[in-house]
Amino acid sequence: MTFKKFLGQMKNGIITENPSLVLLLGMCATMAVSTSLKNGLGMGLATTAVLICSNTVVSLIRKLIPSKIRIASFVVVIAGFVTIVEMLLDAFIPTLSNALGVFLPLIVVNCIILARAESFASKNPPLSSAVDGLSMGLGFTCSLCAMSIIREILGNGTLWGVRVVPSVYEPALLVIMPVGGFLTLGFLIALVQHIKSKHSGGKEEDEQ
Amino acid sequence: MNDVTSKTYILRLTVTLFLVTAVVALLLSFVNAVTKDTIAEKARQKLSAALCEVMPEADDEFSDPIYDDGSCQVYKATSGGRDLGWCIKYPAFGYGGELTLAVGVSESLEVTGVAIVEHSETAGMGSKADNPDWLSQFVGRSGAFTLKGDGDHIDAVTGATVTSRAVTAGVNGALELAAQIKGGEK
Amino acid sequence: MSITGLISIALSAILIENFILVKFLGICPFLGVSKKMDTAVGMGLAVIFVMGLASLFTWLVNHFLLVPLHLEYMQTLAYILVIASLVQFVEMFLQKSIPTLYRALGIYLPLITTNCAVLGVAVLNTTKGYNLLESVVYGVSGGIGFLVAIVLFASIRERIQFSEHPKAFEGFPIALVSSALLAMAFMGFSGLKIW
Numbered sequence: 001m002t003f004k005k006f007l008g009q010m011k012n013g014i015i016t017e018n019p020s021l022v023l024l025l026g027m028c029a030t031m032a033v034s035t036s037l038k039n040g041l042g043m044g045l046a047t048t049a050v051l052i053c054s055n056t057v058v059s060l061i062r063k064l065i066p067s068k069i070r071i072a073s074f075v076v077v078i079a080g081f082v083t084i085v086e087m088l089l090d091a092f093i094p095t096l097s098n099a100l101g102v103f104l105p106l107i108v109v110n111c112i113i114l115a116r117a118e119s120f121a122s123k124n125p126p127l128s129s130a131v132d133g134l135s136m137g138l139g140f141t142c143s144l145c146a147m148s149i150i151r152e153i154l155g156n157g158t159l160w161g162v163r164v165v166p167s168v169y170e171p172a173l174l175v176i177m178p179v180g181g182f183l184t185l186g187f188l189i190a191l192v193q194h195i196k197s198k199h200s201g202g203k204e205e206d207e208q
Numbered sequence: 209m210n211d212v213t214s215k216t217y218i219l220r221l222t223v224t225l226f227l228v229t230a231v232v233a234l235l236l237s238f239v240n241a242v243t244k245d246t247i248a249e250k251a252r253q254k255l256s257a258a259l260c261e262v263m264p265e266a267d268d269e270f271s272d273p274i275y276d277d278g279s280c281q282v283y284k285a286t287s288g289g290r291d292l293g294w295c296i297k298y299p300a301f302g303y304g305g306e307l308t309l310a311v312g313v314s315e316s317l318e319v320t321g322v323a324i325v326e327h328s329e330t331a332g333m334g335s336k337a338d339n340p341d342w343l344s345q346f347v348g349r350s351g352a353f354t355l356k357g358d359g360d361h362i363d364a365v366t367g368a369t370v371t372s373r374a375v376t377a378g379v380n381g382a383l384e385l386a387a388q389i390k391g392g393e394k
Numbered sequence: 395m396s397i398t399g400l401i402s403i404a405l406s407a408i409l410i411e412n413f414i415l416v417k418f419l420g421i422c423p424f425l426g427v428s429k430k431m432d433t434a435v436g437m438g439l440a441v442i443f444v445m446g447l448a449s450l451f452t453w454l455v456n457h458f459l460l461v462p463l464h465l466e467y468m469q470t471l472a473y474i475l476v477i478a479s480l481v482q483f484v485e486m487f488l489q490k491s492i493p494t495l496y497r498a499l500g501i502y503l504p505l506i507t508t509n510c511a512v513l514g515v516a517v518l519n520t521t522k523g524y525n526l527l528e529s530v531v532y533g534v535s536g537g538i539g540f541l542v543a544i545v546l547f548a549s550i551r552e553r554i555q556f557s558e559h560p561k562a563f564e565g566f567p568i569a570l571v572s573s574a575l576l577a578m579a580f581m582g583f584s585g586l587k588i589w
Contacts, residue, residue, distance in 0.1 A: 024566055027425065028510050032418035069221050072478055073228045079471040080232035084239050087467065091243040094250050098326055105470045105517050109510040111422055178416050179577045186570030194562035229475070233468065240467045
């Protein structure tokens with residue numbers, strides 16, 4: 001794999017085909033855990049780790065698995081990696097695994113992971129599948145962070161737990177509540193669509 | 209679609225899926241064996257730190273609970289052989305599921321401190337209850353607590369009534385448990 | 395467990411902690427199949443069915459397999475396998491014995507394997523420590539909550555099509571903004587006090 005191809009794949013995952021803002025995959029996690037930057041970043045990186053591992057393994061075993069039980073086998077592989085990430089987080093960063101709660105095991109059913117396994121890793125060699133996992137994961141992380149930054153500042157007046165807004169501003173709790181999740185994601189995607197229709201090539205969508 | 213129902217084909221499917229699952233299960237049990245002790249140790253450290261926090265004068269040895277029913281645990285708090293009271297790990301049910309509280313109760317059934325060991329409340333809302341200033345409202349008082357809106361005593365955290373109510377109920381439960389233990393009922 | 399306890403579990407799953415609008419579980423099918431009323435109803439019914447069955451079977455697996463063997467750490471793996479095979483089985487069963495129901499629900503069933511509300515309800519049942527009856531009640535009423543939300547939302551979306559909105563909001567964004575309004579309405583239930 002050349003460096004240029006690597007860059008191309010990275011740009012594809014992070015910008016042109018950003019999973020949550022352009023492909024509209026994995027919305028549950030995007031909205032649920034983006035209440036603070038710490039959670040958003042943690043969830044993004046955990047998902048990235050699972051994506052890289054599952055994409056690599058799926059690509060390695062893609063020729064051995066009969067197509068009828070393809071999905072079932074992929075799901076088993078993904079569930080395995082999710083559980084490993086869960087255990088590692090429990091052991092080394094328990095506060096994070098606590099904050100993500102039920103959404104940690106739910107990485108299994110995050111559509112991004114199965115979608116990439118099915119549409120990319122099952123058709124491509126291991127190395128480029130791993131890179132695809134990395135770029136899609138980072139794209140997911142970027143949009144999660146964008147959501148979290150907006151919601152944490154507006155809804156809590158803090159960023160990474162540190163107060164950044166003068167105390168005159170009374171934080172709008174609503175933005176951190178479920179309502180704010182729907183609203184923020186709606187406006188972000190609208191922004192992306194707006195930029196896309198202007199440039200019609202669509203670049204640098206999720207720069208905050 | 210393609211009607212491949214021959215026995216060998218089905219067998220092959222079953223064996224492949226079984227192998228995949230077995231390999232994954234094996235890997236999981238390996239990682240579990242490696243991380244299990246660290247996880248248990250981390251949880252123990254966290255609990256013992258919280259128990260020390262709610263009974264600052266006590267010697268920091270909380271190893272054998274004198275009462276344990278799975279969800280609540282009561283530890284005897286002593287200082288140089290003198291009984292101080294009890295440190296209690298008590299569950300409460302908040303907005304995002306279960307919270308674990310550590311409550312210190314003196315011999316005279318007064319609260320010496322409250323700490324939240326673990327919670328999964330919404331960041332920025334329910335999590336605001338995990339704040340020493342708010343939790344210190346309970347310290348030095350006794351009896352059944354109620355929130356201001358519901359009666360008296362405790363100011364609820366703005367925007368986190370459910371969590372405040374859960375913590376208050378948990379502290380009340382811990383006090384009751386301490387009273388029962390003092391009375392020799394448990 | 396008293397009957398009021400079960401009612402309070404059901405009410406909180408349907409209204410106060412609605413799976414979609416408060417817990418963010420099952421958003422993909424919620425946005426994906428809510429364009430038309432009849433598909434929304436079909437999906438909602440299929441989800442109730444599968445969530446109830448999944449709660450039942452994952453509870454059995456957890457209590458008779460995972461806990462006795464000390465394999466709690468395999469929970470995610472076991473649950474997703476149970477759900478996947480359950481969905482497959484339900485699909486085959488319906489196709490053979492109740493073809494009318496199959497024609498109505500069939501196309502939604504495969505989608506349900508990756509509906510996070512189903513795995514979510516199984517995991518939540520375990521963390522909340524519900525017994526068999528409570529788990530099934532929680533599963534079924536979680537599904538009912540899903541149906542309520544998706545039906546309300548589908549009727550809103552059918553109207554959105556005929557309303558004017560900024561071009562950038564075409565499609566998903568306007569749907570998300572309207573679900574935000576729906577979620578706001580459901581926030582009113584959070585003050586509901588249950589026994």
